[in-house]
Amino acid sequence: MSFVKDMLSMFNKKELSFLKSYKESEDYYTFLFEKEKDITWNAGQYGLFTITHKKIKNNTRPFSVASVPQENTIQITTKISDQPSEFKKAMLELTKGTKITMAGPVGAFYLREEHPTVLIAGGIGITPFRSIVKQLEAEKKEIPVHLLYLDSNKTYIFKDELDRIASNTSIGLTYLDSSNHLQQALDKSISTYKNNAKYYIAGPKSMVEDTSTYLRDNEISKRNIKKDVLIGY
Numbered sequence: 001m002s003f004v005k006d007m008l009s010m011f012n013k014k015e016l017s018f019l020k021s022y023k024e025s026e027d028y029y030t031f032l033f034e035k036e037k038d039i040t041w042n043a044g045q046y047g048l049f050t051i052t053h054k055k056i057k058n059n060t061r062p063f064s065v066a067s068v069p070q071e072n073t074i075q076i077t078t079k080i081s082d083q084p085s086e087f088k089k090a091m092l093e094l095t096k097g098t099k100i101t102m103a104g105p106v107g108a109f110y111l112r113e114e115h116p117t118v119l120i121a122g123g124i125g126i127t128p129f130r131s132i133v134k135q136l137e138a139e140k141k142e143i144p145v146h147l148l149y150l151d152s153n154k155t156y157i158f159k160d161e162l163d164r165i166a167s168n169t170s171i172g173l174t175y176l177d178s179s180n181h182l183q184q185a186l187d188k189s190i191s192t193y194k195n196n197a198k199y200y201i202a203g204p205k206s207m208v209e210d211t212s213t214y215l216r217d218n219e220i221s222k223r224n225i226k227k228d229v230l231i232g233y
């Protein structure tokens with residue numbers, strides 16, 4: 001069913017108007033677009049964003065929507081290094097009012113039922129979780145949720161915001177800087193929740209696959225592991 005819904009949603013392209021961008025840290029930028037009233041999404045889903053103000057090759061990229069509908073903006077946060085792709089160069093050229101298009105939202109990476117939940121982010125994989133924890137904060141849900149945030153560079157984008165949310169809610173938050181530390185943190189979660197939690201993993205392919213394998217090796221069943229691979233990292 002959700003596959004059919006995603007297919008239909010892909011054909012539903014919306015024009016978005018650029019509002020502003022700012023740096024989150026050295027190489028990370030946030031881009032905000034106006035949210036029309038008829039656009040909504042589940043926190044954690046992504047869209048397919050297309051550059052339309054100039055002709056470039058490969059003009060479409062998937063990005064997690066890092067905001068929640070209540071913020072009234074569509075937020076993309078991405079890494080742009082010294083030698084950006086044509087797509088990211090075009091993103092940096094956006095000025096207020098420039099249009100891009102978004103197809104979607106799509107994807108099954110969002111919370112559905114009320115289970116204890118472990119959110120596991122690797123670097124830029126924090127983007128869907130910004131949206132998910134903001135949604136949990138807004139809904140004042142009391143389910144046990146713990147966010148494990150791995151970033152070997154210790155950049156930890158959104159840190160201030162995440163710290164504020166963690167101090168105002170029951171959401172647990174642990175910053176980690178190595179896969180060894182991530183495994184130790186996972187051991188704690190596994191011994192607390194065993195196979196009674198949902199484990200959501202987002203990040204680069206190797207991080208997502210390694211973490212998923214670790215959970216499976218520790219008796220966590222496949223149906224309790226949800227993966228979001230940010231292809232391109």
Ligand SMILES: Cc1cc2nc3c(=O)[nH]c(=O)nc-3n(C[C@H](O)[C@H](O)[C@H](O)COP(=O)(O)OP(=O)(O)OC[C@H]3O[C@@H](n4cnc5c(N)ncnc54)[C@H](O)[C@@H]3O)c2cc1C
Nearest residue numbers: 046061062063064077078079085087088127229230231232
């Ligand atoms: C569901 C999803 C959500 C995402 N969310 C975010 C996000 O929130 N923030 C963010 O920064 N990025 C996100 N990405 C990744 C994003 O789409 C870009 O790929 C990434 O930002 C790199 O873009 P680029 O233009 O710098 O480099 P690119 O030109 O995309 O290339 C980067 C590298 O990835 C390789 N590559 C590109 N596409 C594929 C592919 N389909 N299969 C295998 N290799 C490929 C290229 O060959 C190159 O080596 C997401 C990807 C997916 C699939």
